[in-house]
Amino acid sequence: MLRTIYLDNNATTAVAAEVFEAMTPFFKDRYGNPSSMHLFGGSVHRDVENAREKVAALIHADPSEIVFTSCGSESNNAAIFSMAETLGHDCTVITTRVEHPAVLQPCRFLRDHGHSLVEIGVHEDGTLDMDEYKRALEMPGKKFVSMMWANNETGVIFPIKEAAELAARAGALFHTDAVQSVGKLEEVNMSEVPVSMLSLSGHKLHAPKGIGALYIRRGTPFKPFLKGGHQENGRRAGTENVPYIVGLGKAAELAAEEMKNDTARIAAMRDRLQNGLLKCPDSRVNGSLTERLPNTLNISFEFIEGEAVLYHLSDNGICASSGSACTSGSLEPSHVIRAMGVPYTAVHGSIRFSLSRYNTDADVDAVLEAMPGIVEKLRALSPFVNK
């Protein structure tokens, strides 16, 4: 059988064996409700709090500042609607053009319901237009910011520490969608970066899908998104998803332990992949080479289309993704690639490889072996390449 070479870790990650193992007792034997007034349920409460401590430790926060949610998207929605609700009507929402839809759509929803919206642009290398951001903060009136820590498509990192400090000085609440950076960047440190809220997602760091968390700095005004229960200190209604919370705790613990080693090894593999693929003629990296997640490579092969590349990669067992129109779920290429002004010859041929600690040098070799033939084959088909 074809070996699966999984290089799509910004989409989702494998559940770590240790995580799975930690979760299983909570399905079978320890299924109690942590709110129950009997020991069978009540004893589970301790496991939930242990997990909270581990998640808090990963980002250097206090456990009381962690609220478990169902996913990164819920965390983003909860943060954004809470800020809008606590600030009241007609405030200015500041975000960027390259956010994940789970931030962009709630922000645009607020725009359509009486708030103002500013979407900050990016430079050609995907880095933040800081001048535009500063100008937005100078606008009069109440405002809040939602800005991703690192971009899911390009891996480009925004200067969240500086941006959050500027927001604080301007009296604006600041939320960051950090689902791609938690467990990958040591800079995600709540004792040093003054964000008001931060979203993280379990399945991006080897916990399963269906669990996330929202960090809410102590003192930040907060209105729950899910109402109708006392759980999570009244900040998120719904019976705790105990097995998944335990899983996220374990994943956070592993990430904290391994981050330093992982990061260097993953970055080395990514760089080798990048340098090898750039040997394909008419290829280019999308996004800054320096301000970038260690695991992400977004590379365009000109004059060919991403979906066709992905299908050929898949025939080789290789999993990647693309920002091309055909794969973005619409007829237009990814909004991130467009916001960066990537040349139109390269827009549809962007391929994202994203690595994890479970990748090996053999995985990189497999891509480097397969890719030149795929590019050649599709270019031979392309009306824009004359031979």
Next chain:
Amino acid sequence: MWDYTDKVLDHFHNPRNVGRIENPDGVGRVGALACGDALTLMFKLDGNGRIADVKFQTFGCASAIASSSALTEMIKGMTLEEAQKVTNQDIADYLGGLPEQKMHCSVMGREALEAAIHNYKTGETSVRTVDDDPVVCTCFDVRESEIVKVATENGLTTVEQVTNYCKAGGACGKCRSDIQAILNRIAEKKGPADAPAPQNRPMTQLKKIKLIEEVIDRDIRPALKRDGGDLELVDVRGDEVEVAFRGMCAGCASAHITRTNLVQAKLREFVSPAITVVEERH
């Protein structure tokens, strides 16, 4: 992943007739790099006016490549008159179907063929000769005539379908109301004129019932539903059609003659002049 048929995947992995032809008789170029797909189709005729050789080059996704490849296989050996009759649906059918959102790939094939035949006949490289044909979708440069053609040929009734078939309206979305207006105009024009003509030949009972059901669905039920009502076909005995009114219509005695007359008129118009309509006997 898309739900591609084995045939689509086969033509994607092993595209037939790839490349260019020296001194072709006709060349069609459609699409653009910026739009995400493009197709160049060229053919050469033999002494009998049949397509002896056809080659393509495609920039695009798996289904765009497969549609182009399928088209070349389909039209090889055809006269231009025969080739001209190939529709985008024929291309999709040849491949065992395409996902709805990918139907525009088959349309691109048909357009390239049209452009190549036009190029052969006129020497022009562009099919567009009419000035009075506004660009409706500026994002994908789709003109009104293209939308009308694709909607009419494929029986499209919603803006979403038009987007799936020719991309128009699929980016900024500003033209969606214009596309709806075009669809409305097509529907108006179609109306009774395009409906099946009254049949003079005696038809089988089975055919008659089917036709009655069609007319009810198309011409009668929507009008009743607008008023919160509905009707059900109870029985057909020769030329006597028994119906039952439902919803608001059911209890509204004063209007029942009008309704019966309306149903009878429509069925007489589209099915048979001999039809009489009666309400369900209790």
